[in-house]
Amino acid sequence: MNRRHFLRNTLFTGVGTGIAAAVPMEVLAAIRKQVSPSDVIRIGLIGCKGQGWNNITSLLRMSEVQCIALCDIDQNILSQRKADLEKINIRPTLYTDYRKLLANKDIDAVVIATPDHWHCLIMTDAIAAGKDIFQEKPVANSIYEAQQMLAAANRSNRIVQVAQWQRSQQHFQDAIAFVHSGKLGKVTSAKAWMYRGGTTPLPVVPNEPTPAGVDYNMWLGPAEKRPFNKNRFHYEFRWFWDYAGGLMTDWGVHLIDMVLMGMKADVPKSVTASGGKYVFPTDARETPDVMTALYDYGDFQMTWEQNLSTGVGLYGMQHGIAFIGHNGTLLLNRSGWEVRPDKEKDKPLMEAVAWQAQSDKGLDKHTTNFIEAVKSRKKERLNCPIEAGVRVAVNSHMGNIAYRTGETIFWDAAANKFAQKEAEHLRIPDYHNGWKLPKI
Incomplete structure (x- = not known):
């Protein structure tokens, strides 16, 4: 490297x-x-x-x-x-x-x-x-x-x-302002990705008695009743559909949020996704370790990519966001941002922006x-x-729903629902154990 x-x-x-x-x-x-x-x-x-x-x-x-x-x-x-x-x-x-x-x-x-x-x-x-x-x-x-x-x-x-918290960091704010400046030209494609190299398999282990001091029934709450298994507890819960949405809702919400900010976008017209458990096919995780989702917003498209097998991601960046315009491409991640110009007949269409390094602590800000x-x-x-958090959560869940149904899903904004029956079923969760789904 x-x-x-x-x-x-x-x-x-x-x-x-x-x-x-x-x-x-x-x-x-x-x-x-x-x-x-x-x-x-x-x-x-x-x-x-x-x-x-x-x-x-x-x-x-x-x-x-x-x-x-x-x-x-x-x-x-x-x-x-x-x-x-x-x-x-x-x-x-x-x-x-x-x-x-x-x-x-x-x-x-x-x-x-x-x-x-x-x-x-x-x-x-x-x-x-x-x-x-x-x-x-x-x-x-x-x-x-x-x-x-x-x-x-x-x-x-x-x-x-x-x-x-990325929204509070100066270098993210500066990068999004550059996208809004129009200097990239018309942006018709954006990418967000996380290549989480160094991940190890989550071994399948048997159920066991609930550890002393843990109120497991309260931990389950509205989720389906299951025996205690340490793979589903504490940090590892994020790999099981009952409780979370895998890498998409862990890292995807942070990175896709920047795309939505930069493009001033809301919800897509359609989403297609493919992938699976290709890296660790027999480990305990339910969520995919490799997935690509394609979002169509009507005037631009976005791709989300995730991969647990390598840390070498797009553009040589392990995680990041790319805004691809006619004049150049802006690359952004938690370490900083830069702009790489496009060229016509070896002539740059815009000025390059050298790497602008991260300089503050996002969570503290x-x-x-x-x-x-x-x-x-x-x-x-x-x-x-809350509006921003909901917007990106909806987008991220759409990617997971497209993956889980194996269909291209279409969103009916006027009716606030999916056109496909199976996707619509995944839009609304089932609550268990006496807990009631809020309805405001």
């Missing part, structure tokens, strides 16, 4: 999953200051293990933020996070049922960082409880749920920021943006309002 390719891929290799690690407690202890009780914003965290912990420690960089409650179905994680927060003199109340946390009237806002299949229920309940929300992506595990969440938010005065909006009560200040 040459130096140019190394720089384009450095950020991902440095952070593993592409998101900055949680802020260490000793750093928080050094930067947090005393603030007036009237200025304190009291937050509850729902889902404390991975990304939820990253989110709350980023929020705690701001001295006016206080974490007064933690909720998780795993007592082991709750105990660990409680001990962590006590190092900076924060002593939260602990919950294993999010509904009891939402009933705490001292809480101003919540961070929702559970598995995807819980997002809709918890967010709509949080809206009803009068809480502001920092909502982990993807917004929901289905198109119908995402639309119900949007309806709930629009009927309230609550501040809802979706954790698509995103949580700061959320708190600023909470203070001002101005939704328009949000870098990723």
Whole structure:
């Protein structure tokens, strides 16, 4: 790999999953200051293990933020996070049922960082409880749920920021502004991709007793009742349709979101997808390890590509977005962006833009943006309002639905449904175990 390719891929290799690690407690202890009780914003965290912990420690960089409650179905994680927060003199109340946390009237806002299949229920309940929300992506595990969440938010005065934190990073904003400038010429094609090299098989393992301290029935919630299996628990849940949408809704929502921003697009007219479990055909995952989806928006097309077998992706970039215009191509990822001119008779049609490296921390800027909006009560200040999160979630689920049905699917925007029966069935989830699908 040459130096140019190394720089384009450095950020991902440095952070593993592409998101900055949680802020260490000793750093928080050094930067947090005393603030007036009237200025304190009291937050509850729902889902404390991975990304939820990253989110709350980023929020705690701001001295006016206080974490007064933690909720998780795993007592082991709750105990660990409680001990962590006590190092900076924060002593939260602990919950294993999010509904009891939402009933705490001292809480101003919540961070929702559970598995995807819980997002809709918890967010709509949080809206009803009068809480502001920092909502982990993807917004929901289905198109119908995402639309119900949007309806709930629009009927309230609550501040809802979706954790698509790339929108707060300067280099992403600069790149999208360049696309909007028109310098690329007419853009008729865009690409987004993630080539997740280094992934290993998820071995098939037998079901086993639920680990001590875990409320597994609460973890399942509205998902189908199944015996406990560690492959479906914690981080690995994302590879099973009951709870998530694989790489498409893990990375796709971040990258496709940039395409929708750059092209000022909403929903496609049609989507076609193909792929399968080609890399690890016998491992435990349900979601595809190789997939290509083609979206037709009427005046441009987009392709999404995912592959778990190699880290060498399109244009020498392991993950990224490409806007392909008549005059040149803009390439963008979490490390930076550049423009490569097209040529006619060896003459460049535009000026090249050299690599513009990432220079800030997207999550920290995103949580700061959320708190600023909470203070001002101005939704328009949000870098990723609920509308944006829903838009890209709908697009991502359409790609998965096209793959799962094996059909080209067509969206009827006026009727808000698919033309195909099987696709329409996947638009609306089934809820189980006594939980009711929200209908706003």
